Amino acid sequence: MRIAVPNKGRLHDPTIDVLERAGLHVADGADRKLYAETVDPEVTVLFVRAADIPEYVADGAADVGITGLDQVHEAGVDLHDLLDLGYGSCRLVLAAPEKSAVESVDDLAGGTVATEFPNVARNFFAERGIDPDIVEVSGATELTPHVDVADAIIDITSTGTTLAVNNLAIVEEVLQSSVRLVARPDVVDDPKVEEVATALASVISADDKRYLMMNVPTDRLDDVREVIPGLGGPTVMDIAGEDWVAVHAVVDEDDVFATINDVKGMGASDVLVTEIERLVE
Ligand SMILES: Nc1ncnc2c1ncn2[C@@H]1O[C@H](COP(=O)(O)OP(=O)(O)OP(=O)(O)O)[C@@H](O)[C@H]1O
Ligand SMILES: O=P(O)(O)OC[C@H]1O[C@H](OP(=O)(O)OP(=O)(O)O)[C@H](O)[C@@H]1O
Ligand SMILES: [Mg+2]
Incomplete structure (x- = not known):
């Protein structure tokens, strides 16, 4: 499968970055190279001008492309908008x-x-x-x-x-x-295209989430659950021989400040906040 990505301009670096974070390491994407292999032997990256990407995808030179929605409209080609990557807005x-x-x-x-x-x-x-x-x-x-x-x-x-x-x-x-992952209509159900879309979506989902870890007195666990909705609820682990449990949860970045204040008020200790690289929902 071929992915067309911007060869230069403001969209080049963030696009390489999002591919890397999705686990699709681009081998030697040195300046002036026209294509590069990735860590996945079935996925090749083509470096193309942002404005030409929609045509490349529509014509079949590439299967999917990453470029601005403005360029897709200008090209007037029929492509599926699989994912909003958020940057280039x-x-x-x-x-x-x-x-x-x-x-x-x-x-x-x-x-x-x-x-x-x-x-x-x-x-x-x-x-x-x-x-x-x-x-x-x-x-x-x-x-x-x-x-x-x-x-x-x-x-x-x-x-x-x-x-x-x-x-x-x-x-x-x-x-x-904003920058989109676009695909030709005939490849949208291709398993490899779905894999790449899922991997990129996992990076986007992780961006505005944080992973919270803390120790909570067992008798306050119900209160803590109230303030941590998490993804389907927090993960709770016994700490051997203690009246405490370890609680892990995924929390919206915007809620982290308030959540920490809430759980501290409930006696939580050793609260850790970390970034999430990818989140496959
Ligand atoms: N000021 C901006 N802020 C956010 N996104 C932008 C801005 N200017 C352009 N873009 C987005 O980036 C895309 C490509 O613009 P960019 O300027 O990187 O490419 P280019 O003009 O083709 O490159 P270059 O001018 O270096 O040849 C645009 O189609 C648009 O989607
Ligand atoms: O609202 P602003 O933040 O000022 O951004 C708008 C400017 O950014 C882009 O130009 P770019 O910097 O890409 O230069 P270019 O004309 O050489 O492509 C665009 O063509 C505008 O001129
Ligand atoms: Mg420009």
């Missing part, structure tokens, strides 16, 4: 100069819009029943309204800094994006 927005006549989508009828995402742009305006000229650019899109190339742009924003420094205001959101 951004929005595609329609934006225009703060001091311009463009205040709504309709104001662009008869106008010009510059973008790296011409297909997404055409679909967006077609749904609104207007047909502005689309100018395809390959970068520095934010400059175009200031040099009379376009009246507005459709571009990526995340922190909003680039729009702000270029005096551009959001007119409307076009698409929310």
